[in-house]
Amino acid sequence: MANVTFSSPRMPKDLTVYAVAGDTQTLLSVAQAHKVPLDSECENGECGSCLLKVSVLSGKTPYGVAMTEKEKVVLRYAGKITKEQLELAETSDIPPPWRLGCQFIVRNEDILVTF
Numbered sequence: 001m002a003n004v005t006f007s008s009p010r011m012p013k014d015l016t017v018y019a020v021a022g023d024t025q026t027l028l029s030v031a032q033a034h035k036v037p038l039d040s041e042c043e044n045g046e047c048g049s050c051l052l053k054v055s056v057l058s059g060k061t062p063y064g065v066a067m068t069e070k071e072k073v074v075l076r077y078a079g080k081i082t083k084e085q086l087e088l089a090e091t092s093d094i095p096p097p098w099r100l101g102c103q104f105i106v107r108n109e110d111i112l113v114t115f
């Protein structure tokens with residue numbers, strides 16, 4: 001189980017939900033299941049409308065993850081990933097803070113999601 005806290009000026013208050021990790025649930029699908037007003041258009045890692053920031057709570061290092069090429073391209077065009085972050089993602093699978101909700105798979109870690 002993972003605690004996922006959504007925070008946005010578009011919500012009256014923060015919302016924490018429990019998500020089952022490991023079943024390839026995306027953050028976008030978790031948001032939709034709980035009526036969190038996260039934008040989405042393509043749901044396929046191409047439009048960038050589901051852009052959000054992920055912080056791992058309790059000071060732990062984020063789980064390594066292989067980002068899709070689509071996500072890297074969208075983040076680069078949106079100016080939300082630095083060259084260094086891109087390098088870390090490609091060489092060490094270290095995820096950058098800005099992600100796409102439709103591409104982020106919920107893992108067994110507590111996270112704060114801001115958008």
Ligand code: FES
Nearest residue numbers: 043046047048102
């Ligand atoms: S909904 Fe288009 S990139 Fe996620």
